[in-house]
Amino acid sequence: MIYFSILVLIFFYSLKFEMIKTKKKFYLFSLGIVFILAFNYQMGSDWINYQRMYDVDIISYDFNDIFFDNPFQKEKGYVLLNLLGRKLKLNYEIFMGLLLYFCIILILKVGKRYSRNIYIFLYIILSKYILIASLEPTIRQFLAVTIITLGYRYIEKRKIVNYLFIIILATQFHKSAIIGIIVYFLDKINITLKKCIFLIAFFPIFLIGLPTIVEIIANFIPSIGEFSYYFTSLRYGINISRSLLGNIYNFSLMILYLYFIFFSDAKKQKNYIKNMAIIYILIGYFQNQLPILYRVQEYFVVGFAISMSFIGSTTIFNYKIKYNKKGIGVIFIVLVYLIMTSEIVNNIYGNELNKKRYGEYKNYFIELLLGRTKETFQEKSHKYEKEIKSMVDEQNRNKS
Numbered sequence: 001m002i003y004f005s006i007l008v009l010i011f012f013y014s015l016k017f018e019m020i021k022t023k024k025k026f027y028l029f030s031l032g033i034v035f036i037l038a039f040n041y042q043m044g045s046d047w048i049n050y051q052r053m054y055d056v057d058i059i060s061y062d063f064n065d066i067f068f069d070n071p072f073q074k075e076k077g078y079v080l081l082n083l084l085g086r087k088l089k090l091n092y093e094i095f096m097g098l099l100l101y102f103c104i105i106l107i108l109k110v111g112k113r114y115s116r117n118i119y120i121f122l123y124i125i126l127s128k129y130i131l132i133a134s135l136e137p138t139i140r141q142f143l144a145v146t147i148i149t150l151g152y153r154y155i156e157k158r159k160i161v162n163y164l165f166i167i168i169l170a171t172q173f174h175k176s177a178i179i180g181i182i183v184y185f186l187d188k189i190n191i192t193l194k195k196c197i198f199l200i201a202f203f204p205i206f207l208i209g210l211p212t213i214v215e216i217i218a219n220f221i222p223s224i225g226e227f228s229y230y231f232t233s234l235r236y237g238i239n240i241s242r243s244l245l246g247n248i249y250n251f252s253l254m255i256l257y258l259y260f261i262f263f264s265d266a267k268k269q270k271n272y273i274k275n276m277a278i279i280y281i282l283i284g285y286f287q288n289q290l291p292i293l294y295r296v297q298e299y300f301v302v303g304f305a306i307s308m309s310f311i312g313s314t315t316i317f318n319y320k321i322k323y324n325k326k327g328i329g330v331i332f333i334v335l336v337y338l339i340m341t342s343e344i345v346n347n348i349y350g351n352e353l354n355k356k357r358y359g360e361y362k363n364y365f366i367e368l369l370l371g372r373t374k375e376t377f378q379e380k381s382h383k384y385e386k387e388i389k390s391m392v393d394e395q396n397r398n399k400s
Contacts, residue, residue, distance in 0.1 A: 002036065002361050003131065003348070004341075007123060011337055014119035018312045018329055026118055030108050033126070037134035038100035041093065041364040041373070044136035044357050045388050048381050051092045054082050055377040077172025078140050092377075093364045100134050103146040107302060110149045114273060115309035116265065120333065125305040127340045129298060132347065135358050141298060144170040144177035149302050151180070155187050155272055179299050186279075187272035193262050196278060200254075203282055207290045253339070254285040257308070260332070263317060266310035276303025311336060353391040 006029075013025055053074070061071075063083055070076045085095035107125065115121035133142045151166035163184050170177035191199070261267060261277055280300035287293035312329035348358045367373050374380040 003344070006032065006036070007126070007341065007344070010119050010123045010126075014117055014123060014333060014337075015330060017117050017119050018333070023112075023118055026112065026122070029119075029122060030105065033108075033122075033130075034101050034104055035365075036361075036363065037130065038104060039093065039097040039364045040135055041362040041367050042380065042384055043360075043362065044132075046136045046138060047096070048385050048388075050096065050137070050139060051377055051381065053079075054085065054092045054095065058082055058086065075140065075172050075174060077169070078143070078174075081173075093373075096137065096139065097364065099139055099143065100137060103139075103142045104130055104134065106146050107149055110152065110302060111306060111309075114269065114306045117309045117312055120311060120336075121305050121309040123337065124308050124340065125302065127344050128305065129301045131344070132358070133298075141174040141176065141295070144174035144180075145298055145302070147173070148177060148180040148183065148299060151183075152272075155184050156270065160184060176295055177299070179296055183272055183276060183299070183303075186275040187270065189275065190271055191275050191278050196258060196262075199278075199282060203286050204289060207286060207293075210290065250285050254281055256335075257281045257284075257304075260311050260314055260336075261307055264310045264312075264314040266307040266313075269307065269310070273303045273306050276300040277307035280304035308336065353388070356387065356391060 010029065013029075016022070053072070057072070058066075058079065061083065063080065065071075066076060066079045066083060070079060072079050081099070082095075090098070107130065108122065111121040111125060112118050129145075132138075147166060147170040151163045154160075154163040154166065164181075167177060167180045170180060258278065258281055261274060261281070266274060266277070277300070280297055280303065283293045283297040283300065287297065311332045314329060314332045316328070347354065349355055364373070
């Protein structure tokens with residue numbers, strides 16, 4: 001329930017902000033979120049692989065070994081970062097906590113700079129990205145997304161060389177960060193409502209042909225060919241099967257979110273941020289057609305959260321609201337909160353596996369004070385890994 005206590009408080013302050021526009025509690029929320037999420041203990045399932053690498057796999061390697069001949073499948077930048085952590089004699093929990101701290105704080109800082117209602121931004125970025133990215137943790141892509149957000153300033157200053165350096169740096173932590181190049185050029189176009197309707201119609205055709213396009217390009221640029229596997233393997237995304245009602249629900253969500261973009265002050269913000277939000281919304285609907293879109297979507301989530309922070313300024317099809325304008329805005333905010341809170345409940349408590357991975361919260365410092373932390377990786381991982389594997393196998397059997 002700790003997650004929902006925080007989210008309820010954020011909800012309260014987002015409504016309060018619509019009335020008196022104060023950010024006094026934002027830094028307090030930021031510190032609380034960092035303490036809870038950055039220093040979680042044995043949550044998710046990816047931590048097992050990351051801690052195995054940190055505590056076991058890289059012990060016999062040095063910087064020169066990785067820099068000139070990286071033997072690991074993970075990107076070179078992340079492996080070098082692990083070696084640095086070990087040289088500084090940080091244990092895994094503190095090392096990972098510092099990385100997550102870096103990601104969370106910098107994304108919240110960017111959100112604070114551009115958002116209308118910072119608490120709505122905070123709620124959405126938590127529910128749509130930071131919560132699970134921290135608990136799992138999906139740290140390599142989290143670092144890549146964070147680094148790209150630091151490049152927003154170069155988009156605005158039109159410094160493409162600096163921005164390309166940011167992209168290259170981000171790809172050292174996750175190859176998918178190459179998609180960040182698209183964000184730079186989004187500032188040069190204006191996706192209007194008419195263009196958006198065209199994209200909705202064109203998107204399915206584009207997705208069907210995308211793998212073939214990549215194969216054709218790979219004939220001229222062979223290195224591109226390695227990405228073709230990403231389009232078909234469920235390992236890199238989520239296969240979403242929808243019923244007719246599911247399709248209607250998701251289509252309605254897409255229309256609702258697009259309405260908030262085009263009929264609020266969100267349409268007046270910087271082009272690349274507004275366009276990121278539109279692309280995020282479209283991907284959210286069409287990702288069941290191409291699993292990898294689930295991963296690509298993360299590079300547009302910050303723009304989506306910023307744009308949705310303008311919900312309180314939403315009008316009725318651009319007609320000025322003369323009476324109780326703030327009340328209309330509050331209704332829209334409550335609607336979005338209900339939708340996204342139901343998504344969080346489903347993501348965390350929708351099945352036994354997620355309840356185990358995300359619902360049973362533990363904090364490293366609290367566990368340390370209570371004397372419940374383990375010393376070695378084997379002690380930490382053996383029982384947990386066995387339980388998770390058993391639950392994954394059972395879930396797969398139920399699906400089949």
